[in-house]
Amino acid sequence: MKSLSDRAVGVFDSGLGGLTAASKLREFLPHENIVYFGDTARLPYGTRSRQTIVKYAKSDLAFLKSKDVKAVLVACGTVSSNAINELRETEPDLPIVGVLEASADTACEIAQAGNGKVLLIGTSATVGSGKYEEYINSKYKGITILSRACPLFVSLVENKLRCGYSVKRMVAAEYLLDLSQEKPAAVILGCTHYILLADVLHELFPDSVLVDSGEESAKRLAATLSKKDMLNKSEDIGKSEFYVSDASDEFLNKASVFVSDKIKSVGLIDIDQYS
Amino acid sequence: MKSLSDRAVGVFDSGLGGLTAASKLREFLPHENIVYFGDTARLPYGTRSRQTIVKYAKSDLAFLKSKDVKAVLVACGTVSSNAINELRETEPDLPIVGVLEASADTACEIAQAGNGKVLLIGTSATVGSGKYEEYINSKYKGITILSRACPLFVSLVENKLRCGYSVKRMVAAEYLLDLSQEKPAAVILGCTHYILLADVLHELFPDSVLVDSGEESAKRLAATLSKKDMLNKSEDIGKSEFYVSDASDEFLNKASVFVSDKIKSVGLIDIDQYS
Numbered sequence: 001m002k003s004l005s006d007r008a009v010g011v012f013d014s015g016l017g018g019l020t021a022a023s024k025l026r027e028f029l030p031h032e033n034i035v036y037f038g039d040t041a042r043l044p045y046g047t048r049s050r051q052t053i054v055k056y057a058k059s060d061l062a063f064l065k066s067k068d069v070k071a072v073l074v075a076c077g078t079v080s081s082n083a084i085n086e087l088r089e090t091e092p093d094l095p096i097v098g099v100l101e102a103s104a105d106t107a108c109e110i111a112q113a114g115n116g117k118v119l120l121i122g123t124s125a126t127v128g129s130g131k132y133e134e135y136i137n138s139k140y141k142g143i144t145i146l147s148r149a150c151p152l153f154v155s156l157v158e159n160k161l162r163c164g165y166s167v168k169r170m171v172a173a174e175y176l177l178d179l180s181q182e183k184p185a186a187v188i189l190g191c192t193h194y195i196l197l198a199d200v201l202h203e204l205f206p207d208s209v210l211v212d213s214g215e216e217s218a219k220r221l222a223a224t225l226s227k228k229d230m231l232n233k234s235e236d237i238g239k240s241e242f243y244v245s246d247a248s249d250e251f252l253n254k255a256s257v258f259v260s261d262k263i264k265s266v267g268l269i270d271i272d273q274y275s
Numbered sequence: 276m277k278s279l280s281d282r283a284v285g286v287f288d289s290g291l292g293g294l295t296a297a298s299k300l301r302e303f304l305p306h307e308n309i310v311y312f313g314d315t316a317r318l319p320y321g322t323r324s325r326q327t328i329v330k331y332a333k334s335d336l337a338f339l340k341s342k343d344v345k346a347v348l349v350a351c352g353t354v355s356s357n358a359i360n361e362l363r364e365t366e367p368d369l370p371i372v373g374v375l376e377a378s379a380d381t382a383c384e385i386a387q388a389g390n391g392k393v394l395l396i397g398t399s400a401t402v403g404s405g406k407y408e409e410y411i412n413s414k415y416k417g418i419t420i421l422s423r424a425c426p427l428f429v430s431l432v433e434n435k436l437r438c439g440y441s442v443k444r445m446v447a448a449e450y451l452l453d454l455s456q457e458k459p460a461a462v463i464l465g466c467t468h469y470i471l472l473a474d475v476l477h478e479l480f481p482d483s484v485l486v487d488s489g490e491e492s493a494k495r496l497a498a499t500l501s502k503k504d505m506l507n508k509s510e511d512i513g514k515s516e517f518y519v520s521d522a523s524d525e526f527l528n529k530a531s532v533f534v535s536d537k538i539k540s541v542g543l544i545d546i547d548q549y550s
Contacts, residue, residue, distance in 0.1 A: 041327050042317060047433075049522040052316050155430035158322075164449055170442050247324040272547070 002068070005232045008033035008241070009221065010064030010072040014056075015043035016158065016251065017193035018075030019258035021099070021214030022240070025073060026261075028222040029231070032238040035067045041246035041271055044154050045078040046123025046191065053125060055275070057083040058090060062274035063243070070230055071095040073221045077122050077191040077213055081129040095224050099192065099213035102220035104132055107186035107211045108140045114185030119208070120147040121176070122190030123154065132190065146182060150175045150194075157193040158254065165199070172200040180204045186211050196257065245271040277343070280507045283308035283516070284496065285344030287335045290318035291433065291526065292468035293350030294533035296374070296489030297515070300348060301536075303497040304506070307513045310342045316521035316546055319429050320353040321398025321466065328400060330550070332358040333365060337549035338518070345505055346370040348496045352397050352466040352488055356404040370499050374467065374488035377495035379407055382461035382486045383415045389460030394483070395422040396451070397465030398429065407465065421457060425450045425469075432468040433529070440474070447475040455479045461486050471532065520546040 009029070011022045015038045022036050039045075039060055045053050057079045064072055072094060074080050074087070080098030088096050107118045120132050127149040136143055152171050187205050189195055192214040201210055225231050232238065240263075244251045248268045255263045284304070286297045290313045297311050314320075314335055320328050332354045339347055347369060349355050349362065355373030363371050382393045395407050402424040411418055427446050462480050464470055467489040476485055500506050507513065515538075519526045523543045530538045 041323065047522070047525070048316065049525075052521045151434050152427075152430055155427055159426050167442070167445050167449060170445055174439055174442060246327045247322070250322070250324075 004070055004230055006033070006234065007068055007070040008035045009225070010035050010037070010067060010069030011075050012037040012039070012060045012064060012072070013076040013192060014039050014045040014078065016254055016258050017154065017191060018214070019255060020192050020195050020212070021073060021075035021218050023259045023261070024215045024218035025221065026238070026240065028218055029225070030237055031232045031234050033232070034238060034240045035064060035069060036240065036242045037063055038242075038244045038251065039271060040244040040251060044123070045076060046125045046154060047151060048125065050082045050125070050129070053078055054083040054086050057087055059271055059275040061087050061090060063269065063271060065091065065094075066274065071097070071221065071225060073217055074098040075192050075214055075217065077126045081122070081126040081131040081190070095228065095230070097217055097221040097224055099190070099217040100131060100135060102216035103188050103190065103211050103213035104135050106216050107188045108136055108143055110186040110209050110211070111143055111184070112140070115183065116142050117144045117146065117182060117184040118186050118188060119179055119182070119184035120145065120188045120190050121150050121194065122147075124149040124151050126190050132188070146179055146184060148175060148179055153197060154191065154193050157196045157257070168197060169200045169203065172197065172204055176204055184208050189213055242266040243269050245269060279345055279505055281308070281509065282343055282345040283310045284500070285310050285312070285339030285342060285347040286350050287312040287314070287339060287347070288351040288467060289314050289320040289353065291529055291533050292429065292466060293489070294530060295467050295470050295487070296348060296350035296493050298534040298536070299490045299493035300496065301513070301515065303493055304500070305512055306507045306509050308507070309513060309515045310339060310344060311515065311517045312338055313517075313519045313526065314546055315519040315526060319398070320351060321400045321429060322426060323400065325357045325400070325404070328353060329358040329361045332362055334546055334550040336362050336365060338544065338546060340366065340369075341549065344369075346496065346500060347372070348492060349373040350467050350489055350492065352401045356397070356401040356406040356465070370503065370505075372492055372496040372499055374465070374492040375406060375410060377491035378463050378465065378486050378488035379410050381491050382463045383411055383418055385461040385484050385486070386418055386459070387415070390458065391417050392419045392421065392457060392459040393461050393463060394454055394457070394459035395420065395463045395465050396425050396469065397422075399424040399426050401465050407463070421454055421459060423450060423454055428472060429466065429468050432471045432532070443472060444475045444478065447472065447479055451479055459483050464488055517541040518544050520544060
């Protein structure tokens, strides 16, 4: 039987966006084993109802539990905003870290040292949930929170190979030009796909700090494991396993857009078996 | 017990695109009752594997069968290209009409009277299936078939309310500008969403006939029912019922983009129960 520290860390997302967070996790925790799951049979999550997001997230968690993970990184802004409490209720003994708290904390610290303005951008379900506002208002004073859903961004990133810079810039301007006038101190990229639009977002918000929710959540998970003495004691480089629920060839083709390391193999699973 | 002719016609799509076909069906067959299902919990289909498309399509058909439909319009280019044989094997006695044959026939007739060139545009799964080429080459001589997947188009249409003309035009040009130089006699809109991009497509292909696969398939279903003497004999205006598998409020909000008639109510069903 594996010791607690040897067991893998689970990471899941609706699809490929969470690879940006998994990649940061690998950087922060080189010795951990990582199991990644992307629910490519049912993505995107960001336009679905809360009820369906909760249902899908629970089955994603059940799959990772079947891999005996010791902790879970919810590398999906939509699930972090709409279903994290339900996941924690389902597995009360499992440390589950989402992207919301970590990215909100970093953004608020930046804003407090500046003009106090935070802009949240994310999927319709993330922005519509109001969960960022709820968390920030319960913990910080004097923060002005602006928000905007950018529903086309995930498709733009997932189709990056066929979509030029000019299209990305035009779509980003259409969603965000008015808010760029507000010059927020921090812009929370509330969806793990969005860091791949950093170039056009930097152009629109040249004086703002872009807070990558994937990176922030990976940092927080690393801190959590350390604090709980759950880090892998091995000095070997950890292994990464990847699973998807559909179109594994497509995953291998597209993964290079999201991570620089070449992913050589991916397992295909039937997510309907985990619910 | 209802007579054969009184029973409804079933229409399904991955989401809202098929409403354009249902709307044409209503126009051609004012006395028919129509049951529409949009699989909004699992859309889009066009980027998924054939295996998953077949699985999802079978459950969509099972739901419509539970409504005792007398015939089915597969108002989805992706399913029509990837799963129609499997659906017909599952329900051999049910007339099932897809968008492929009807739109290919119309396009080839136009092309034969012109320069012989047909351009197919559709989702990745539709274009990748090669099924249009297979059908056309088995039935017509002297047709040059060009094709191009336009994976962002469905998202552009579904987000129409927040996406301006300039973005649509730029994305369409990025996908299709080179092929517009070929001046195809007919352009098959192989996805039922695409008719809602007719404005920008007309600009790119000013001398081509745009063949709306939704309209063509609705015409063919009407002809099939007539030929089989399955038309509703009632002189009353038929009723339409709408069902989705997620986010029914969102469906009511967005439906106005797809059909001019106001849809007042929609049922929410659990599609996982039909498999």
